[in-house]
Amino acid sequence: MSGDSHLPKALQGLRIPAVASPLFIISVPALVIAQCKAGIIGSFPALNAREGEGEHPLLDTWLTEIREELDRHNQENPDTPAAPFAVNQIVHRSNTRLERDIELCHKHKVPIWITSLGARVEVNDAAHDCGGIALHDIINNKFAKKAIEKGADGLIAVAAGAGGHAGPQSPLALISEIREWFDGPLLLSGSIGTGASLLAAQAMGADLGYIGTPFIATEEANAVQGYKDMIVDSGADDIVYSSLFTGVSGNYLKGSISNAGMDPDNLPEGDVKTMDFGDDREKPKAWKTIWGSGQGIGAVKDVLPTAELVNRIEREYIAAWERLQGRMK
Numbered sequence: 001m002s003g004d005s006h007l008p009k010a011l012q013g014l015r016i017p018a019v020a021s022p023l024f025i026i027s028v029p030a031l032v033i034a035q036c037k038a039g040i041i042g043s044f045p046a047l048n049a050r051e052g053e054g055e056h057p058l059l060d061t062w063l064t065e066i067r068e069e070l071d072r073h074n075q076e077n078p079d080t081p082a083a084p085f086a087v088n089q090i091v092h093r094s095n096t097r098l099e100r101d102i103e104l105c106h107k108h109k110v111p112i113w114i115t116s117l118g119a120r121v122e123v124n125d126a127a128h129d130c131g132g133i134a135l136h137d138i139i140n141n142k143f144a145k146k147a148i149e150k151g152a153d154g155l156i157a158v159a160a161g162a163g164g165h166a167g168p169q170s171p172l173a174l175i176s177e178i179r180e181w182f183d184g185p186l187l188l189s190g191s192i193g194t195g196a197s198l199l200a201a202q203a204m205g206a207d208l209g210y211i212g213t214p215f216i217a218t219e220e221a222n223a224v225q226g227y228k229d230m231i232v233d234s235g236a237d238d239i240v241y242s243s244l245f246t247g248v249s250g251n252y253l254k255g256s257i258s259n260a261g262m263d264p265d266n267l268p269e270g271d272v273k274t275m276d277f278g279d280d281r282e283k284p285k286a287w288k289t290i291w292g293s294g295q296g297i298g299a300v301k302d303v304l305p306t307a308e309l310v311n312r313i314e315r316e317y318i319a320a321w322e323r324l325q326g327r328m329k
């Protein structure tokens with residue numbers, strides 16, 4: 001991609017302006033490697049590498065595997081090198097592994113660090129110390145300013161309609177408020193399911209799109225077939241915004257809530273105090289049965305290999321650009 005020279009090196013040269021976002025449980029090395037080989041930034045939450053006591057850290061093994069596989073790809077395909085990868089750190093007091101995971105990411109010189117649920121100077125310092133950049137996800141302008149004050153290099157604006165813990169604000173409002181004072185790397189998260197939506201994110205002022213849910217319906221995703229099929233069969237009407245399951249408001253597939261015996265249209269409020277990212281937490285069960293999804297799934301018609309999904313988004317991105325240029329003549 002040309003026209004990206006204002007961005008840090010790690011975000012330049014992508015095939016399309018996109019980061020595949022980290023997905024709890026779902027993003028595993030096979031998916032990350034496929035995303036990077038397809039030419040977009042792949043990512044995973046460090047906590048996905050779940051570990052039993054006394055074992056060699058699985059995160060260490062995953063980081064070695066991703067690095068080796070991408071290096072091999074780059075040697076064999078010097079004209080189409082893989083994009084860099086990112087690791088997501090959940091910076092929440094219940095994440096008891098944070099310090100250890102930061103050390104491992106520092107050791108492996110992770111090029112892009114994505115922080116969620118808390119902006120901390122020492123995490124950004126660790127990223128910079130090993131030559132990486134730090135992107136922090138936020139849901140409003142106030143948190144965006146705080147993140148930059150604490151040393152993040154860029155922002156991920158998580159707008160209404162995003163999968164997982166979505167914000168309540170319109171992407172148009174959020175991006176334009178941030179762009180009044182911030183000219184650094186800005187990513188938009190929420191319902192980007194097509195190449196046209198990706199172009200729209202850039203038109204409104206974002207540098208890159210942050211795409212999550214469509215990657216659940218890929219062959220490489222660590223999700224059960226029923227989850228993948230429900231993404232394919234559902235649309236925006238089938239998503240409900242609720243704080244019940246983690247204490248923080250997020251978007252979920254109504255069908256998974258009905259399957260768990262609850263009425264998705266009459267859910268009680270959740271309690272933020274119940275949020276827990278400890279390694280022994282019960283929460284994965286909630287994510288395993290109650291399935292997160294953004295609203296932008298109307299465009300997901302099949303479970304595809306990741307490379308084919310990225311091909312589709314690229315085709316649509318180019319077509320949308322040509323259509324717009326035609327209208328501007």
Ligand SMILES: Cc1cc2nc3c(=O)[nH]c(=O)nc-3n(C[C@H](O)[C@H](O)[C@H](O)COP(=O)(O)O)c2cc1C
Nearest residue numbers: 021023024116162163164190191211212213292294
């Ligand atoms: C099932 C699921 C799990 C998620 N897990 C995480 C996570 O562990 N860490 C994180 O920062 N974001 C997480 N997210 C949010 C995504 O990174 C991203 O903001 C969102 O998926 C983008 O919106 P979209 O799904 O509409 O594309 C998750 C989203 C979903 C759908």
